[in-house]
Amino acid sequence: MKKIAQVIVNIPTRNIDKAFSYIIPDHYAYIDIGWRVIVPFGQRTVEGFIINISDISERDETALKPITDILDDFAWFGNHMLKTAEWLAEYYLTSLAESYRMFIPGKAGVKTQELYKIADSVSEVQLAELKEASKDNDNKDNFKIIEHIYKKGPLKLSELRKEFRHTISDSSLEDIIKSLLRQKILCKHSKIYKSGLPRLTTVYSLAVDAATAINTINATSKRKPAQLRLIEELLKYNSLDSSQLRQLSITLDTVKRLVKLGLIHTKQVQIIRDSYADREFSAPKLKPTQDQEQVLGQIIPAILEKKFKSFLLRGVTGSGKTQVYIEAVRTARNLGRQAIVLVPEIALTSQIVSRFKAAFNNDVVVIHSRLSLGERYDAWQRLRCNQAGIVIGARSAIFTPADNLGLIVIDEEHEFTYKQEEAPRYHAKEVALTRAKFSEAVVILGSATPSVETYFQALQGEHSLVCLTRRIDSVPLPPVTVVDMRNELAQGRRGVISPAMQDMLSETFSKGEQAVILLNRRGYSTFIMCRECGHVIKCHHCDIAMVYHAANTSLRCHYCQERQAIPDCCPVCGSRYIRYFGTGTQKVEETLTQLFPQAKIARMDQDTTSGKTSHEKILSDFAKGSYDILLGTQMVAKGHDIKNVTAVGIISADTALNLPDFRAAERTFSLITQAAGRAGRGNRPGKVVLQTYNPEHFGILSASTHDYETFFRSEIKLREQLDYPPFTQLINICVLSKDNTEADSQAKAIVAELKCTLRGLNHTSIIGPFPAPISKKKDVYRINILLKTRQLSEVRNRLSELKLHTRKGIIIDVDPLNVL
Ligand SMILES: Nc1ncnc2c1ncn2[C@@H]1O[C@H](COP(=O)(O)OP(=O)(O)OP(=O)(O)O)[C@@H](O)[C@H]1O
Numbered sequence: 001m002k003k004i005a006q007v008i009v010n011i012p013t014r015n016i017d018k019a020f021s022y023i024i025p026d027h028y029a030y031i032d033i034g035w036r037v038i039v040p041f042g043q044r045t046v047e048g049f050i051i052n053i054s055d056i057s058e059r060d061e062t063a064l065k066p067i068t069d070i071l072d073d074f075a076w077f078g079n080h081m082l083k084t085a086e087w088l089a090e091y092y093l094t095s096l097a098e099s100y101r102m103f104i105p106g107k108a109g110v111k112t113q114e115l116y117k118i119a120d121s122v123s124e125v126q127l128a129e130l131k132e133a134s135k136d137n138d139n140k141d142n143f144k145i146i147e148h149i150y151k152k153g154p155l156k157l158s159e160l161r162k163e164f165r166h167t168i169s170d171s172s173l174e175d176i177i178k179s180l181l182r183q184k185i186l187c188k189h190s191k192i193y194k195s196g197l198p199r200l201t202t203v204y205s206l207a208v209d210a211a212t213a214i215n216t217i218n219a220t221s222k223r224k225p226a227q228l229r230l231i232e233e234l235l236k237y238n239s240l241d242s243s244q245l246r247q248l249s250i251t252l253d254t255v256k257r258l259v260k261l262g263l264i265h266t267k268q269v270q271i272i273r274d275s276y277a278d279r280e281f282s283a284p285k286l287k288p289t290q291d292q293e294q295v296l297g298q299i300i301p302a303i304l305e306k307k308f309k310s311f312l313l314r315g316v317t318g319s320g321k322t323q324v325y326i327e328a329v330r331t332a333r334n335l336g337r338q339a340i341v342l343v344p345e346i347a348l349t350s351q352i353v354s355r356f357k358a359a360f361n362n363d364v365v366v367i368h369s370r371l372s373l374g375e376r377y378d379a380w381q382r383l384r385c386n387q388a389g390i391v392i393g394a395r396s397a398i399f400t401p402a403d404n405l406g407l408i409v410i411d412e413e414h415e416f417t418y419k420q421e422e423a424p425r426y427h428a429k430e431v432a433l434t435r436a437k438f439s440e441a442v443v444i445l446g447s448a449t450p451s452v453e454t455y456f457q458a459l460q461g462e463h464s465l466v467c468l469t470r471r472i473d474s475v476p477l478p479p480v481t482v483v484d485m486r487n488e489l490a491q492g493r494r495g496v497i498s499p500a501m502q503d504m505l506s507e508t509f510s511k512g513e514q515a516v517i518l519l520n521r522r523g524y525s526t527f528i529m530c531r532e533c534g535h536v537i538k539c540h541h542c543d544i545a546m547v548y549h550a551a552n553t554s555l556r557c558h559y560c561q562e563r564q565a566i567p568d569c570c571p572v573c574g575s576r577y578i579r580y581f582g583t584g585t586q587k588v589e590e591t592l593t594q595l596f597p598q599a600k601i602a603r604m605d606q607d608t609t610s611g612k613t614s615h616e617k618i619l620s621d622f623a624k625g626s627y628d629i630l631l632g633t634q635m636v637a638k639g640h641d642i643k644n645v646t647a648v649g650i651i652s653a654d655t656a657l658n659l660p661d662f663r664a665a666e667r668t669f670s671l672i673t674q675a676a677g678r679a680g681r682g683n684r685p686g687k688v689v690l691q692t693y694n695p696e697h698f699g700i701l702s703a704s705t706h707d708y709e710t711f712f713r714s715e716i717k718l719r720e721q722l723d724y725p726p727f728t729q730l731i732n733i734c735v736l737s738k739d740n741t742e743a744d745s746q747a748k749a750i751v752a753e754l755k756c757t758l759r760g761l762n763h764t765s766i767i768g769p770f771p772a773p774i775s776k777k778k779d780v781y782r783i784n785i786l787l788k789t790r791q792l793s794e795v796r797n798r799l800s801e802l803k804l805h806t807r808k809g810i811i812i813d814v815d816p817l818n819v820l
């Protein structure tokens with residue numbers, strides 16, 4: 001008996017939010033839940049995912065359309081992947097398609113193209129009549145087009161345009177096509193391409209023994225030398241593909257002749273691209289230290305048990321967390337289970353990739369943003385056919401279609417990059433925990449500065465807390481000298497580099513050691529302010545301060561890229577005292593060059609690292625010792641392990657403290673601790689100088705002693721007093737409109753709706769509406785409504801009934817990390 005499939009169509013519109021039913025035709029009777037299929041949808045043909053199968057009723061048989069094609073010869077979604085996708089849509093209030101498609105490389109398995117073809121109903125006789133009619137001048141162009149399509153088969157509009165570009169104008173071409181469609185002479189035809197298809201190549205090998213081949217050639221051919229050489233090469237290499245033939249300067253003609261003679265076999269084989277195949281990795285084999293053994297002693301049994309369990313590995317900077325991950329992954333692999341390792345950003349973490357590559361070789365697949373779609377498919381293909389079992393990647397790698405997942409590692413779990421800032425607005429940690437529950441896998445969350453939420457969960461027993469409290473070989477953490485910049489100013493020292501920092505640096509360079517200097521900003525000087533009236537130059541489209549760029553002495557908006565010249569006087573009060581505020585990397589670089597003319601400086605910020613490999617290149621050159629100083633924004637503070645770095649300077653520790661965000665202290669603490677943690681990781685002691693205007697702030701104080709516990713205890717008290725996460729959970733609802741009053745009234749209407757929907761729920765409050773801190777972005781006004789609740793799942797249920805997320809101009813962010 002026929003069956004019905006419930007199919008999620010892969011169309012990323014927010015207003016379709018259910019599955020549709022299709023008949024499974026007899027010839028696809030074997031397909032099942034989790035398969036990717038092609039189905040008709042309105043006028044279109046689209047990709048879909050089967051999420052359920054049921055029996056057919058008589059009524060269905062006539063009412064429903066059948067599935068037209070399948071995309072793979074296996075179920076793309078394993079059971080736990082389906083459940084994770086379903087959870088994702090429910091938790092983050094997004095459409096089903098938006099969440100299922102996360103598991104597809106490039107988010108879609110097919111591409112569609114509109115073609116024009118002669119309608120099937122048009123007969124030869126009719127065509128002849130049309131030809132006759134075309135002798136009359138008016139219809140000449142019409143028939144030219146029909147004839148061309150008749151000859152060539154279905155064509156794209158662009159192909160027709162190109163063909164007739166000299167004879168028919170674009171607009172009349174379109175008019176003619178429209179009229180032919182109306183007359184039903186032409187019809188539209190959508191062609192579906194599967195994307196990321198395996199690449200095939202032809203491989204040639206000998207079909208007979210060498211003597212037979214040579215004898216045959218000698219007997220039949222004049223152009224012997226080339227053919228004989230081909231036989232010789234085939235004897236040497238066994239088989240050759242077309243690119244190898246090209247390298248050997250053997251023409252395809254030669255090959256074809258021998259194929260014709262039956263001397264050579266041809267075979268199509270799939271090429272699976274491995275973008276790291278040609279690179280060599282080496283790292284010393286490390287024997288786990290006693291501390292690492294003790295941590296592994298808790299993690300390994302859990303992996304062996306093949307049950308869900310999560311660990312928070314809190315290990316001070318340089319305590320050897322990577323080696324713990326490696327041993328844990330080895331355990332999972334020995335069981336034949338797969339592992340996903342998430343890192344905040346591949347370009348900044350090439351060291352961890354190298355260590356995994358050195359330990360596991362080709363068993364590791366690296367997924368990064370520079371991979372082509374084909375390469376991404378291949379990476380996943382390698383996993384499917386067991387050529388590889390370990391995936392390393394940034395947050396989206398959590399959606400890797402691995403069927404037999406045993407372990408998920410999230411390194412630097414506190415990093416904000418694990419949250420996606422577009423729909424679905426997921427946090428990779430939440431997805432990892434959910435996916436691991438469904439697949440009975442172990443999760444390791446690692447960090448020297450765990451997020452307040454994660455640490456709180458661990459203390460509540462949600463994750464097992466395991467700790468590495470010392471650096472490898474008990475190397476001490478670097479002492480931090482705090483410089484109070486207010487004192488510096490009071491004593492007339494206005495330089496961006498204090499004498500204390502200068503002393504540290506000269507000492508470092510005199511010993512041939514290296515320094516990292518962190519500046520939590522970008523650009524030369526950040527914004528421009530009038531010293532008389534306080535006016536700040538802002539972007540007209542985005543309501544945010546324009547940033548000064550010295551390179552082209554202009555102002556630029558970092559949201560919309562709008563440029564503006566620097567005004568000579570204040571546009572509000574006309575004062576000439578309009579000056580540059582703040583300090584950027586370029587300015588610090590100039591100062592450093594003046595102070596240390598011999599020092600070679602590598603600058604790393606968004607301006608210098610827009611190129612393809614710059615991040616990795618700058619870091620690896622610095623690691624090789626090509627530079628004395630690595631200077632830059634946050635990105636210089638992350639993850640790297642360079643033994644010759646003994647000094648770290650933090651120039652403006654507190655810029656992050658002033659963000660309108662309840663996590664400002666946490667961000668500041670972790671940034672400083674991570675930066676300080678780059679110093680003295682080898683056998684030479686490290687040193688840190690930290691400049692600040694808020695030396696008594698608890699975040700800065702505890703960072704200066706690398707004291708996570710103390711920081712956490714103060715911070716958690718504040719969170720409790722103010723009823724912020726982890727004591728509550730937040731949902732941000734952002735209303736967008738080009739028209740300010742429209743945005744305003746819509747937001748008010750939504751608040752009224754929410755009040756009604758959420759009535760009677762305890763511990764739930766609606767804050768706002770209020771303009772978002774960046775109240776206008778690219779000419780769109782933004783108004784926030786913040787929900788704070790201790791009953792997230794109930795609030796979510798009610799919001800879901802309200803179907804807010806399917807409305808236009810509304811962004812819902814569950815557990816937002818950024819409400820700017
Ligand atoms: N068992 C070991 N024996 C010797 N050296 C080790 C061992 N484990 C790790 N190391 C070395 O210790 C250094 C620090 O390790 P790793 O980079 O993993 O630290 P981490 O905990 O990830 O630090 P961070 O949080 O600062 O990134 C590395 O150079 C690593 O090679």
Ligand SMILES: [Zn+2]
Binds near residue numbers: 535571572574575
């Ligand atoms: Zn002014």
Ligand SMILES: [Zn+2]
Binds near residue numbers: 540559
């Ligand atoms: Zn702008």
